[in-house]
Amino acid sequence: MFKMVALYKRPENTESFDEYYFGTHMPLTKKIPGLQDVKITKISGSPMGESEYYLMCEMYYESKQAFKEASKTEESKAAGKDAMKFAGNLVTFFFGEEYGE
Amino acid sequence: MFKMVALYKRPENTESFDEYYFGTHMPLTKKIPGLQDVKITKISGSPMGESEYYLMCEMYYESKQAFKEASKTEESKAAGKDAMKFAGNLVTFFFGEEYGE
Numbered sequence: 001m002f003k004m005v006a007l008y009k010r011p012e013n014t015e016s017f018d019e020y021y022f023g024t025h026m027p028l029t030k031k032i033p034g035l036q037d038v039k040i041t042k043i044s045g046s047p048m049g050e051s052e053y054y055l056m057c058e059m060y061y062e063s064k065q066a067f068k069e070a071s072k073t074e075e076s077k078a079a080g081k082d083a084m085k086f087a088g089n090l091v092t093f094f095f096g097e098e099y100g101e
Numbered sequence: 102m103f104k105m106v107a108l109y110k111r112p113e114n115t116e117s118f119d120e121y122y123f124g125t126h127m128p129l130t131k132k133i134p135g136l137q138d139v140k141i142t143k144i145s146g147s148p149m150g151e152s153e154y155y156l157m158c159e160m161y162y163e164s165k166q167a168f169k170e171a172s173k174t175e176e177s178k179a180a181g182k183d184a185m186k187f188a189g190n191l192v193t194f195f196f197g198e199e200y201g202e
Binding site: 003007030037040041043044046048051053057092101 | 108127144145146147149158172193195198201202
């Protein structure tokens with residue numbers, strides 16, 4: 001599977017982040033055509049103690065081609081724009097092929 | 102599932118990184134007791150173009166408790182020490198609970 005990853009640093013106010021993220025941003029994300037699965041990781045720490053990261057969202061597509069097609073849609077652009085609006089200073093995006101090892 | 106994530110920045114020499122990672126580090130990692138699944142993502146880019154990240158390894162455990170038990174083992178300590186040895190300047194670790202959204 002091909003996935004897009006959104007990795008968010010810990011926000012100052014986790015409560016308002018969660019409210020917006022799950023109440024507004026996730027419903028926008030789930031409208032993206034071709035999106036097959038979404039996994040969330042609530043980051044609780046690191047081997048050194050606290051982590052600077054707070055949440056990771058993994059968005060799965062059937063292939064890189066399917067992801068590229070999805071990225072051209074209005075729904076994808078709206079979700080991306082929304083992420084930058086509410087968490088532009090916190091989020092890092094990257095993508096790639098996932099496989100079992 | 103509970104997972105530990107190792108996120109590696111792009112190394113200067115990807116060929117020697119891959120050789121060590123898959124030839125030496127991954128076999129050490131897979132010896133960790135309680136480790137149920139390993140997923141690798143070869144990061145190929147970001148919406149802005151290149152990504153500073155190169156590879157993400159996700160290591161799955163049945164629960165946080167199982168992960169904590171695993172972390173106490175010699176095998177886990179050896180794998181962690183090895184990661185710091187060959188990629189201490191590239192790797193970031195974090196962990197948390199993963200769930201579908």
